[in-house]
């Protein structure tokens with residue numbers, strides 16, 4: 001029986017595909033629709049000079065550096081992966097004050113009320129104890145502080161190809177790849193349960209009509225990611241990639257999904 005690794009981003013260091021995951025984050029960060037979303041979210045967050053900011057699950061650190069640029073003060077960027085932190089440090093801009101530290105969101109090594117702002121993007125979908133993660137982020141936020149969370153609703157992922165059963169199998173496998181496939185949809189409830197207040201939530205729909213564009217944020221569509229990354233059932237992988245390529249060549253390819261972001265406050 002074939003074995004398929006689960007949840008690559010849960011434990012990047014043990015995934016066996018850390019370089020591919022780093023390259024994936026880099027390519028996603030460069031997409032214009034992702035840059036536009038970051039601009040919108042950072043404007044809503046309205047980070048002010050001097051505020052203490054925590055970026056949770058910083059990956060390669062691109063947003064942490066944007067936040068440091070906006071505040072002119074130190075941003076603490078944490079990630080549980082040693083490989084990710086190394087990649088973030090390699091990309092560091094010495095003009096900016098970013099401290100990259102190993103930490104797990106479910107046990108943050110910081111005092112209560114240590115930060116004015118918490119940012120967490122595409123991390124909660126990977127965390128089994130998501131309630132604990134939200135409680136920890138709420139704990140380290142000072143009264144009057146705010147948190148922004150961005151996440152995906154993987155159940156919304158849809159791909160239109162004529163091979164509907166194949167698509168169904170591959171897309172349902174995608175949901176098993178994430179500890180919390182519906183984290184994005186659940187943000188408002190999660191953050192409210194964690195004790196945060198005035199939680200607003202907005203959706204961001206992504207729609208792609210070219211496979212090459214879609215494959216950047218959607219690793220399950222990306223032929224460059226090795227089978228071991230396990231984003232689609234290994235037995236279906238060749239047929240799936242061929243069907244996607246055919247739809248693309250025919251000019252009928254469509255893929256879409258919904259991301260959400262929530263802005264929450266601590267009283």
Ligand SMILES: C[S@@+](CC[C@H](N)C(=O)[O-])C[C@H]1O[C@@H](n2cnc3c(N)ncnc32)[C@H](O)[C@@H]1O
Pocket residue numbers: 009010011012025056057058059060078079080081084103104105106120121122123126127
């Ligand atoms: C999909 S990446 C997102 C990275 C970055 N926030 C971004 O949006 O580009 C998920 C990141 O969360 C980290 N991560 C996963 N579980 C974590 C945990 N329990 N505590 C801290 N970081 C975690 C992973 O190592 C990875 O770098």
